[in-house]
Amino acid sequence: xxxxxxxxxxxxxxxxxxxxxxxxxxxxxxxxxxxxxxxxxxxxxxxxxxxxxxxxxxxxxxxxxxxxxxxxxxxxxxxxxxxxxxxxxxxxxxxxxxxxxxxxxxxxxxxxxxxxxxxxxxxxxxxxxxxxxxxxxxxxxxxxxxxxxxxxxxxxxxxxxxxxxxxxxxxxxxxxxxxxxxxxxxxxxxxxxxxxxxxxxxxxxxxxxxxxxxxxxxxxxxxxxxxxxxxxxxxxxxxxxxxxxxxxxxxxxxxxxxxxxxxxxxxxxxxxxxxxxxxxxxxxxxxxxxxxxxxxxxxxxxxxxxxxxxxxxxxxxxxxxx
Amino acid sequence: xxxxxxxxxxxxxxxxxxxxxxxxxxxxxxxxxxxxxxxxxxxxxxxxxxxxxxxxxxxxxxxxxxxxxxxxxxxxxxxxxxxxxxxxxxxxxxxxxxxxxxxxxxxxxxxxxxxxxxxxxxxxxxxxxxxxxxxxxxxxxxxxxxxxxxxxxxxxxxxxxxxxxxxxxxxxxxxxxxxxxxxxxxxxxxxxxxxxxxxxxxxxxxxxxxxxxxxxxxxxxxxxxxxxxxxxxxxxxxxxxxxxxxxxxxxxxxxxxxxxxxxxxxxxxxxxxxxxxx
Numbered sequence: 235x236x237x238x239x240x241x242x243x244x245x246x247x248x249x250x251x252x253x254x255x256x257x258x259x260x261x262x263x264x265x266x267x268x269x270x271x272x273x274x275x276x277x278x279x280x281x282x283x284x285x286x287x288x289x290x291x292x293x294x295x296x297x298x299x300x301x302x303x304x305x306x307x308x309x310x311x312x313x314x315x316x317x318x319x320x321x322x323x324x325x326x327x328x329x330x331x332x333x334x335x336x337x338x339x340x341x342x343x344x345x346x347x348x349x350x351x352x353x354x355x356x357x358x359x360x361x362x363x364x365x366x367x368x369x370x371x372x373x374x375x376x377x378x379x380x381x382x383x384x385x386x387x388x389x390x391x392x393x394x395x396x397x398x399x400x401x402x403x404x405x406x407x408x409x410x411x412x413x414x415x416x417x418x419x420x421x422x423x424x425x426x427x428x429x430x431x432x433x434x435x436x437x438x439x440x441x442x443x444x445x446x447x448x449x450x451x452x453x454x455x456x457x458x459x460x461x462x463x464x465x466x467x468x469x470x471x472x473x474x475x476x477x478x479x480x481x482x483x484x485x486x487x488x489x490x491x492x493x494x495x496x497x498x499x500x501x502x503x504x505x506x507x508x509x510x511x512x513x514x515x516x517x518x519x520x521x522x523x524x525x526x527x528x529x530x531x532x533x534x535x536x537x538x539x540x541x542x543x544x545x546x547x548x549x550x551x552x553x554x555x556x
Numbered sequence: 557x558x559x560x561x562x563x564x565x566x567x568x569x570x571x572x573x574x575x576x577x578x579x580x581x582x583x584x585x586x587x588x589x590x591x592x593x594x595x596x597x598x599x600x601x602x603x604x605x606x607x608x609x610x611x612x613x614x615x616x617x618x619x620x621x622x623x624x625x626x627x628x629x630x631x632x633x634x635x636x637x638x639x640x641x642x643x644x645x646x647x648x649x650x651x652x653x654x655x656x657x658x659x660x661x662x663x664x665x666x667x668x669x670x671x672x673x674x675x676x677x678x679x680x681x682x683x684x685x686x687x688x689x690x691x692x693x694x695x696x697x698x699x700x701x702x703x704x705x706x707x708x709x710x711x712x713x714x715x716x717x718x719x720x721x722x723x724x725x726x727x728x729x730x731x732x733x734x735x736x737x738x739x740x741x742x743x744x745x746x747x748x749x750x751x752x753x754x755x756x757x758x759x760x761x762x763x764x765x766x767x768x769x770x771x772x773x774x775x776x777x778x779x780x781x782x783x784x785x786x787x788x789x790x791x792x793x794x795x796x797x798x799x800x801x802x803x804x805x806x807x808x809x810x811x812x813x814x815x816x817x818x819x820x821x822x823x824x825x826x827x828x829x830x831x832x833x834x
Contacts (some may be wrong), residue, residue, distance in 0.1 A: 249664075268692075289692065295722075300715035306771040307685015310671065311664075311693070315685075334675045335682050339663060 236464075237415040240445065247386055250279025251403050252384035253346065256391035257283050257316060261290065264395055268308055270294065270317040272301045277407065278318045278348055281349045287446040298323050302331035302343070309342040314395050320354070321347025321363035321404055329369055336371040336400050344394055344401045345370075350380065350440055352490035352532040353406040354524065363404075363525030367466060368496025369532040371469055379422060380498075382403040382443040385414040386440040393422060404440065411444040413464070425472040427479075431459030434547045435479045438467050438489035439498050442517070442538065446489050449543035460547060468498050476505045485550035486514045489543055494518040513553035515546040557775050563833055567773035568638065569599035570829040573628070573798050574754045574822050575634035578658075579650040581818035589795040590807035591631035593735040593768065594702060597634040601700060602773045603684045607760045610640040617695050620686050624679020625704040625733065626660040633657050633666065641668035648834060674715070677710025679703060680730065682714055687728040693786055706738030711745055720786045729778070730761070730788040733768065735795035739809045754781040756788040768793035802822045 253353050269283050269295040284291040295302040297320060298507040305315035310425065317324065324347050336343045347366050354362040354484050370376050377399060381387040387405060394401050413428075420426065425437070438446040443464045451459040461483055480486055482524065486506060488499035496546065497514035506514050519536050563712040579587030617698040618688045624633050630650060636642045642656075655820075656665045660674030671686070673679045683701035703713060717825045720728060723761065734754060736743055743749050756763040762782060768791025777789055796802030799821045802811060818826040 292688070294715075294719060297710045297715035297719070298685070299678075300719055303678050303681025304685040304688070304719070305683040307671070307687070307688045308586070309685070310682070311686055312690050313691035313692070328677050331678055331681070333677050334672070339672045401751065525805075 235426070236418040236420060239412050239415050242411055242413060245409050248279065248385060248408050249384055249410055250348070250407045252388045253391065253405065254279050254282050256388040258286055258359040260392045260395045261287055263392070264314065266314040267313060268292065268313050268315045269418060270301050270305050271314045272296055272298050272319045274319050277320070279407065280318065281310045298327040298330050298504060302328040304341045305337040305343040306331070306335035306339065306341050309336070310339070314342060314344065314524070315346045316346060317513065318348065319343055320349045321425040322349070322361055322364040322459045322529055325363065325366040331368065333373050337375060337536065340375060341404040341412050342398050344403065346403045346405060346503055348405055348407045350404050351519070351538065352524070352529050352538065353408065353441065355529050356526050358526035364493040365496070366404060366497070367468055367492050371496055371501070376400045376402055376469060377406070377422060378402045378468065379467050381466055382440060382464050383410055385412070385416055385418060386420050389418070389420050390422070397422070400511065406441065406451035406528045410441055413443055420466065423467045423470050423472060426466065427475070428462065428464055429460065429462040431454060431461050433458045433460060434485040434487060434551055435461040435463060435483040436475040436487050436489060436547065437463045437465050437476070437498070437502055438545060439468060440491050442489035442491050443539045445538065445543055445553065448540035449547065450543050452540060453547055454524055457545045458547065465498060465502070468501055471505060473505045477501055477509045480506050480510045480512045484512045485554045486512060487543055487546045487550050488516050490518040491538060492518055493521055495521055498527060515542050515550040517546050557772055557790045557805065560651050562772045562775070565599050565775065566832055569596045569771060570600055570796065570825050571638050572631060572634045573825055575638060575644070575647055576631045577813070578817050579630055579634065579647040579797055579820050581813045581815050582648040583630050583814040584717055584814070585810065585812050587627045587809065588632055588799060588802045588811050588813065589737065590625055590704060590733070590735065591628040591794040592796045594628055594631050594733050594829045595770045595798060595823040596771050597702065597731060597733070597774055600632055600771050602635050602639050604775065605778045606608050606700065610668070611642055614656060617697060619697050620670045620683070620699040622668040622673065622679040622683040622686070622701040623661050624673050624701055625676065625707050628681070629657070629659060632661065632669070632823045633781040636666070636668040642666070652718060655772065660775060661746040662748060675709045678706070680716035683728055684719055684725065687725055692726055697727065699728045700731060701728065702733060704733045704738070705732055705749055705752065706731070708752070717756070726785060727784070732790045733787065733793055734790050737809070752790050759786070761786045761788045763788045763827030765790045769797055786811050798825060798828070812832065
């Protein structure tokens with residue numbers, strides 16, 4: 235069961251610290267876990283893992299393609315490698331390795347991509363992944379998860395380690411809003427319904443879950459009741475929940491910190507189109523590159539804020555009543 | 557090495573060649589050139605160098621083979637079939653829909669294939685992962701990885717080579733099929749490899765060159781007690797070697813092959829084996 239935090243506010247702990255703690259806890263229980271690095275140990279916050287498990291930590295150097303192939307080899311012998319880097323480079327530079335060395339062989343590697351979308355902030359367009367989910371989505375059998383906060387991230391790490399198969403976990407490195415109560419339990423492949431309303435459904439992932447919750451509150455002030463779903467698993471997507479929600483609300487807004495091509499919006503749209511035709515409005519990056527700026531600036535510029543979700547919600551509602 | 561064993565290896569290599577050619581003739585086509593250039597190496601690896609068991613192909617303490625030049629799968633299938641990993645009859649299903657023998661190596665389809673390959677340049681990194689994992693497990697296994705000289709144009713190989721060198725990994729053996737040709741022609745014309753020996757030596761590898769069609773030389777190189785340092789063996793080979801119509805073809809990377817061609821190649825192989833053994 236998931237439960238919202240009593241007060242939703244900026245967490246005091248960074249996402250990378252949640253990751254490292256969870257990885258250490260998992261590795262204490264499971265000696266198959268190995269951390270694989272590409273010279274971003276400081277950036278991804280896994281230094282403590284390296285100190286605690288020197289024999290189960292490998293820093294390859296700046297070689298993403300090799301690191302993914304190497305991880306595939308480790309998993310072929312039964313280990314569970316967590317290979318982490320910025321989301322841009324671990325997907326773009328190692329795409330063919332994600333495809334052939336790990337995916338095609340149906341192996342068991344856990345890829346963690348940091349700096350999701352606009353959270354790359356001042357590293358700018360070169361480091362801002364708006365395409366990582368789309369890339370991995372096109373490879374069969376990968377499970378793609380984008381946790382909304384540190385509580386969810388920590389809970390999912392041991393689950394991912396235990397579950398055979400290739401995973402892509404999309405995350406941020408720094409602090410994000412604390413959404414969930416610490417006792418929440420999450421299930422891969424099952425969206426979390428955070429709020430129920432019948433006028434429109436806001437389906438979000440990652441940092442956009444918070445924006446969707448804020449948007450729902452704003453809509454309520456205008457007598458519009460919104461359902462909010464944290465669709466943390468983008469693949470396999472929770473089709474039954476989408477269909478049920480689409481039938482009830484008759485209007486959907488997807489909210490993603492990613493290109494609307496090939497991401498959450500497209501995945502939801504596919505299910506809706508095949509099952510119950512209702513309007514789907516997509517809040518997300520409309521096929522453009524990123525740029526430098528604060529997260530606030532980028533979210534405004536790329537139209538990813540709660541206010542943008544409100545506008546799209548109203549458009550979706552107008553479309554259904556037309 | 558013992559004369560008797562070498563005679564057997566020469567026979568093995570000839571049988572592997574014939575099986576490969578037959579399978580390609582049944583399919584009507586195949587990557588004949590690069591498959592022929594590794595037949596002698598495969599005969600040696602599976603004829604006394606590698607620890608493997610056709611009846612227990614996935615035993616933990618086995619040696620692994622990663623054929624990074626995955627398009628030469630048919631030569632490896634011929635070797636595995638010849639050694640009894642699977643029924644030799646399966647060879648005629650090469651590349652048929654639903655076959656367990658696809659053109660490029662697939663560990664999920666073929667008994668005895670350790671790692672799937674096909675996109676060039678990836679095998680050595682995966683081999684590193686396997687070798688590293690075996691090391692952690694304390695297994696005395698060796699991972700053999702065959703890469704093509706053309707394939708070495710892929711940059712990922714050099715990431716892996718640097719990784720192996722830095723970690724001084726000695727449970728991995730890099731075997732370079734130096735057949736001097738790639739799909740479009742001679743590597744020398746397309747993108748010069750310069751000295752492979754110097755390149756690997758610069759990375760701190762113990763590097764050696766042998767005649768890649770001389771089974772005794774290959775066997776001796778692979779069974780000598782080496783210092784515990786990274787090892788690369790460059791096998792100087794000829795693309796299409798041992799298959800008459802491929803040897804004389806200007807383009808033998810991939811050829812259409814009919815039964816008549818296969819028959820003439822088989823006869824020629826038998827003749828040469830007799831010559832070599834007498």
